[in-house]
Amino acid sequence: MIVRVRFAPSPTGYLHVGGLRTALYNYLFARHHGGKMILRIEDTDRTRLVEGAQENLIKSLEWAGINFDEGPHIGGDFGPYIQSERFDLYKKYGMELIESGHAYYAFDTPEEIDAMREKQKSTGDFKYQRDLMKNSLNLTTEETKKQIEEGHPYVIRMKVPHEQEIVFQDIIRGEVKVIGKEVDDQVLLKSDGFPTYHLANVVDDHLMQITHVIRGEEWLPSTPKHTLLYRAFGWDVPEFAHLPLLLNKDKSKLSKRQGDVAVEDYVAKGFFKDAFINFIALLGWNPTGDREIYSFDELIEFFNLEKVNKAGAVFDLEKLTWVNAQYLRTKSMDELADYIIPYLESQNQNYINRDFLKQVIDLFKERIENMLDLYETTNYMFAKPTEFDLEALKKNWKEETTEIMPKYLEFLKTQSDWTHSPLYEATKIFCEEQNFKIKFIVNPLRIMITGSSKGAGMFETMELLGKKECIDRIEYFWANISLK
């Protein structure tokens, strides 16, 4: 049997980080087993449609490298893959359930439902009271027929067997049991003719021959309903795997209030997709516990649902940042330049030219965690510094420095080889001759040239900047900046 899994978002906006992980686990599972990955759009709630949401979703998924074998954007043998385009199907299956006695018509108005709930409040039981309401269970066949013919709005509800214990297996959680009377008579078909999630996902998962339903933990409580539905239709029940939730710092469900939740936000923040995927994959699952960095292929190779954790995982931005830094260090200068140049251009920032930028990146890739930080920490490579860290400078300013520094400047002017290694050697010799520690030359020099007390190797920096630029900067500093 070929494994077929699906990612089934509703098009209400952007791709949520939690949604990405669900899609990822589905994808890893499918690829691991050589199965198929299907995208299905669940747009049965006509009141919550957002323009462009579907395109946005697909864009984010593609960015992440999650490719589909079937879906609305590429077709397939089990389409259509958008539920609103399968409209007629659901009604047919709803009717089938009525005929087999597993569902019934209900004619209650929203007000009547509210009133019923209000009355039930004291008992703590908010479920639909099938015996007290206006539905085809209580009405005669003629009355029911009349209601429909007269055009009264109605829904189709599932008739949950109260006495039955409903048991299903979850790959991650094991056996889950619920007693029938705890399960509500869920609406299956709404009065606008659209199905609810419960009917639609069961019908579609069956028709699309989905073998494993891998979805968020929030679906665990409604899985008994789905199990019942499969049985009512006489269909095989797929395997279930309910994934733990992604959490905020305070352990509540990951939400907008406490940070970014849209995948596109993290793209905009400069996180690499491979780093992001690596990080997300390890939130709730880990093949061994002694490694943090896995390539996409390795994730596929090692993935298994049995090792997925049961408890929710806090989304830790600091660790993501660290993972990103790990990836940054392994990427080539060309990759990094390709990544950052469009950004710099969009910001109208002068990076001199690609070659120069690449050399700057080479100098700084060990010093930054996110490429978007590059320009800020290296701006003195592209323009003369305007501010100087005088506090740091004073710390390394000896009495003799005032005398030695001009000598060193003259010495530098005589240097013909401006590559870093000879420059360094020459400086060492100069310092020996002056009987002066090299750090007391290099540190002040750094601040004069870059303005900052931090940075890459001084001589590498000088080489890149060029002799004239360095001399100019030192002279400018000497002439204009007062040490007090």
Add this chain to the structure above:
RNA sequence: GGCGCAUUCGUCUAGUGGUUAGGACGCUGGCCUCUCACGCCGGUAACAGGGAUUCGAAUUCCCUAUGCGCUACCA
């Protein structure tokens, strides 16, 4: 309120009856060193609580607590 699921360092996790409870992020001490980083070496810190089973429980069972989820003609 009801039902369900969960609970190992602050965080991500390894662990499936016998371990000095391991790794990683963070924090931190040191080394390296022209600064800052990187890297390397070290430190910090956890089995929610209580019973039961067992010669022996982080690992099995029960209870409690806590957290989370669901409880819509949303998904």
